[in-house]
Amino acid sequence: MRTDTVIRTALGAVGVGFGLWGVWLMRDFSFEQLLSTGIWLAGGILLHDAVLAPLTVALGVAASRLLPGHYRAATGLAFLVWATLTITFIPVLSGQGGKPDNDTLLDQPYLISWLVLTGVLAGAAVIAAQRRKRRVTRPADADAG
Amino acid sequence: MRLPTVEDIEKRIPRPETFTSQSRGTRLTTRVGTALGIAFLICFLTGLWSHFQYDPPSWLPIGPDPTQLYRITQGTHVISGTAAVPLLLVKLWSVFPRLFARPHDTTKRGLLLESLERASIGALVGSSVFMLASGLLNIVQWYPWDFSFRRTHEAVAWIAIGSLLVHIAVKLPVIRRAFAAPIDEPGDSDEAIARASDTTASDTPLEDQPDSAGRRAVLVGTFASAGLAVLLTAGQTVPFLRKVSVFAVRDGDGPQDLPINRTARSAGATASALDPAFVLEVVGADGTVISLDREQLKAMPQQTHRLPIACVEGWSRNATWTGVPVRDIIALTGADPRSDVKVRSMQTRGAFATSELPAVFVEDDRTMLALELNGQALSLDHGYPCRIIAPNRPGVLQTKWVRRLEVRA
Incomplete structure (x- = not known):
């Protein structure tokens, strides 16, 4: 056997073993716990493949039809940063979690920070798009400068 | 009017070639995926360590030194998990068209292998989303589920790392090829993209292509996002970031x-x-x-x-x-x-x-x-x-x- 085949077979075998060990660790879970775990496992796939990803594709198509060409790269990148950070911060933005008698967690003005983040990224996208427009329409100036 | 046949429906389901964004590609996927794999490995090892610190096994005498050890391992655990969220989202975005790939080997053996690979990817995606979502919710003490966080987060971690190893085993040749070429060179090695350029090139308005973000820019944006996610939250454990981390669950203040x-x-x-x-x-x-x-x-x-x-x-x-x-x-x-x-x-x-x-x-x-x-x-x-x-x-x-x-x- 070639080295590559050996490495791939070993990786695959260890991987299957790890996965089975994970399932084994759940052997004494109650039906209720297993059901809840299953819902969260399948729910993550569904949420991404049926909601987030199609929404992103739809926004991309809409942006490519509505926005002038020099805006597309900048808005695409700004959207990448904005969307991934927003999803990362959903727990603190949600208003859920914590305990009413404990003010040492969730103790910052998250919504204001998120509005600032959104504004900064939108501003950065506009500035980058305008600079790109100048580069594309007046290449002679850029060369002269 | 006739009822739609299976073929009619099949025609309406998108194919990988339907997605014309040139920002996607195997070279981008591989680089983001490698960073994500490293983040997951750090999470996995520091997570196992945390379980050892809760219940020290007899063969591993965990003692009082170094004083700050658990602070560092667990801080790193949550930081790498936070960084993994943008990485996972971009990784999934970059391969989304592959969800619609039709089996290219229609022999019985080919279909079986393809189903197994699809199952391993299902386990990987489901467990990855599970780990990051449950971890992020746990740090704000929000538990919208009926399982024990500690035990389930551990069990699913083994499934995540196991299916990741299987995924790496399957993709190893693709990963090698993708790293061999510079990320922004035209003509990504992804076979779906390669086929797309044969069949739909004429449908894609050429003047649009240079306007979309290049793969290198997407990669830089992804790492910037992961870095920002860390800077904006890590102050809950890294003292000099306390004022910067405006999205941290805790600002470090409290009575006394x-x-x-x-x-x-x-x-x-x-x-x-x-x-x-x-x-x-x-x-x-x-x-x-x-x-x-x-x-x-x-x-x-x-x-x-x-x-x-x-x-x-x-x-x-x-x-x-x-x-x-x-x-x-x-x-x-x-x-x-x-x-x-x-x-x-x-x-x-x-x-x-x-x-x-x-x-x-x-x-x-x-x-x-x-x-x-x-x-x-x-x-x-x-x-x-x-x-x-x-x-x-x-x-x-x-x-x-x-x-x-x-x-x-």
Whole structure:
């Protein structure tokens, strides 16, 4: 056997073993716990493949039809940063979690920070798009400068 | 009008070639995927370590040194998990068209192999989303589920890492090829993209292509996003980032300059903790019971040490603690300082009402029954009248509102 085949077979075998060990660790879970775990496992796939990803594709198509060409790269990148950070911060933005008698967690003005983040990224996208427009329409100036 | 046939429906389902964005491609996927794999590996190892610190196995004697060890491993665990969220989202975006790929080997064996690979990817995506979502929710103490967080987060971690290894095994040749070429060179090696350029090139308005973000720009944007996610949250454990981390669950403040995980009220400890008749019971190895009130504890020789509270939620902060070494207290019953000690709290609600102090911690004089925090008497929510503080221990094992110490025979 070639080295590559050996490495791939070993990786695959260890991987299957790890996965089975994970399932084994759940052997004494109650039906209720297993059901809840299953819902969260399948729910993550569904949420991404049926909601987030199609929404992103739809926004991309809409942006490519509505926005002038020099805006597309900048808005695409700004959207990448904005969307991934927003999803990362959903727990603190949600208003859920914590305990009413404990003010040492969730103790910052998250919504204001998120509005600032959104504004900064939108501003950065506009500035980058305008600079790109100048580069594309007046290449002679850029060369002269 | 005829009913749509299976073929009609099949035609309406998109194919990988339907997605014309040139920003996607195997070279981008591989680079983001590698970063994500490293983040997952760090999460997995530090996560296993955390379980070891909760329940030290006999073959791994975890002791009080280095003092800041758990603070660093658990801080790293939550930081790498946070960085993994943008990486996972971009990774999934970059391969989304592949979801619609039709089997290219339609023999029985080909279909079986393809189904197995699809199943492993399903396990990988499901478990990856599960790990990051449950971890992020746990750090804000939000539990919208019916499973035990600690046990399920551990079990699914093995499934995530296992399916990741299978995925790497399947994709190894693709990964090698993708790393061999510069990311932005035209003509990505992804076969779906390659086929797309044959069949749909004429449909794609050419003037649009140079306008979309290049793959290198997407990669830089992805890493920038992961970096920002870290900078904007890590201040809950990295002191110099406290002012920067405006999205951190905790800003590090609290009564006596230290945050609280569980208040006396939610632990159901208020009444007993404030009872003026409080006495600490100490049970020796031979069954001897002695009682000490707070004044008697204060009259014993005190020590002051700077030690962190480091929680599983990934926040931590150093504080100055003053109290009596546990070894000195159990010595009053004639017990050997090299003894395991069981600690019982007054709390009536929630987990960790008792904890075990292994002998290796007890014999270290920095393992104290603390009476003061940052120069003041402990506040109620920090464990008044007395609490355990020891070096290198997860926060939940730093038992508050202590009522009884039992030396294990």
